[in-house]
Amino acid sequence: ETGVTQSPxxxxxxxxxxxxxxxxxxxxxxxxxxxxxxxxxxxxFIFQYYREEENGRGNFPPRFSGLQFPxxxxxxxxxxxxxxxxxxxxxxSSSMTGSEETQYFGPGTRLLVL
Amino acid sequence: xxxxxxxxxxMFVQEKEAVTLDCTYxxxxxxxxxxxxxxxxxxxxxxxxxxxxxxxxxxxxxxYSLNFQKARKSANLVxxxxxxxxxxxxxxxxxxxxxxxxxxxxxxxxxxxxxQP
Numbered sequence: 162e163t164g165v166t167q168s169p170x171x172x173x174x175x176x177x178x179x180x181x182x183x184x185x186x187x188x189x190x191x192x193x194x195x196x197x198x199x200x201x202x203x204x205x206f207i208f209q210y211y212r213e214e215e216n217g218r219g220n221f222p223p224r225f226s227g228l229q230f231p232x233x234x235x236x237x238x239x240x241x242x243x244x245x246x247x248x249x250x251x252x253x254s255s256s257m258t259g260s261e262e263t264q265y266f267g268p269g270t271r272l273l274v275l
Numbered sequence: 276x277x278x279x280x281x282x283x284x285x286m287f288v289q290e291k292e293a294v295t296l297d298c299t300y301x302x303x304x305x306x307x308x309x310x311x312x313x314x315x316x317x318x319x320x321x322x323x324x325x326x327x328x329x330x331x332x333x334x335x336x337x338x339y340s341l342n343f344q345k346a347r348k349s350a351n352l353v354x355x356x357x358x359x360x361x362x363x364x365x366x367x368x369x370x371x372x373x374x375x376x377x378x379x380x381x382x383x384x385x386x387x388x389x390x391q392p
Contacts, residue, residue: 163322194379203279203366203382204320217379249318253380262370263310264380266320 163187165254165267173273174242182237182270186254192216193235194264195227198249210235247274277302277371279383286388288357295342296352296386298367307371309350310380311341314364323365326350357390364388 164187174180186193192211196204206219210229224240233254239246249271253264278301288294300309311323326334326341334341342351350369354361364385370378 163319196380203368203384204380206379206381209379219379251318251320253320262308262378263322263325265322266312269318269320271318 163254163265163267165252165265167250167252167267167270169270170268171271171273173275175275176242176244178242178274179238179240180242180272182239182250182252182272184235184237184252184254184267186233186235186252187256187265190254190256190265191233192255192262193229193233194253194255195235195237196251196253197221197246198251198269199245200248204251207237242274244274247272277304277307277369277381279367279369279381281367281383281386283386284384286386288354288388288390290359290390290392291356293353293355294357294388296354296365296367296388298350298352298383300348300350300367300369302369302371304371307369308378309341309343310368310370311339311350311352312366312368313361314366314385316363320366324352354388359390359392362388362390 166185194209195207198204208218209216213229229235249269253266255262255264307328309326313321340353367383368380
């Protein structure tokens with residue numbers, strides 16, 4: 162158990178709709194990262210939030226947006242859903258370990274877009 | 276940009292035997308971190324082991340060890356005494372970039388390990 166939780170666990174949406182996914186980070190962690198994992202592939206970095214500010218972004222369009230709250234929990238919002246957005250969405254929280262940062266993942270949200 | 280390559284889509288191992296999962300990486304940054312994660316069918320990514328680019332010794336965590344060969348840019352995971360519960364997808368990942376943390380993970384395509392009784 163990492164202490165990172167995500168909700169909902171599963172979600173079904175139709176093309177064009179909007180979705181919000183939520184993540185609660187591990188106690189003491191101030192950084193949250195979001196990843197998209199398509200079936201049969203490794204996770205792809207979407208963006209990262211550090212102390213409520215976006216701290217880096219992968220190759221995802223602006224319809225993928227996020228928030229981090231003062232308690233370091235986070236949301237991932239996706240507008241105008243497309244069929245290719247169907248994937249497992251993973252959130253990870255992190256803290257410093259020496260000079261490196263180990264990311265601990267939640268159980269993920271499985272999104273299906275019809 | 277960094278890249279992780281895992282060339283073994285699937286591996287089989289007998290219970291109680293050791294297995295090596297291959298990982299090569301590419302980055303131009305002298306400072307980087309290498310990670311291995313396990314992903315069971317439930318989907319959660321479980322952290323196994325970490326190796327920093329400046330670490331002199333290979334990392335070990337229980338039955339997991341990381342065979343770090345910097346000149347060859349490889350970071351193979353060795354699992355000793357395999358157990359049935361080790362059956363899962365295994366991902367090699369890295370971060371790179373100067374300064375303090377909060378860097379994105381770049382993942383490989385994964386290796387599916389199946390432990391046979």
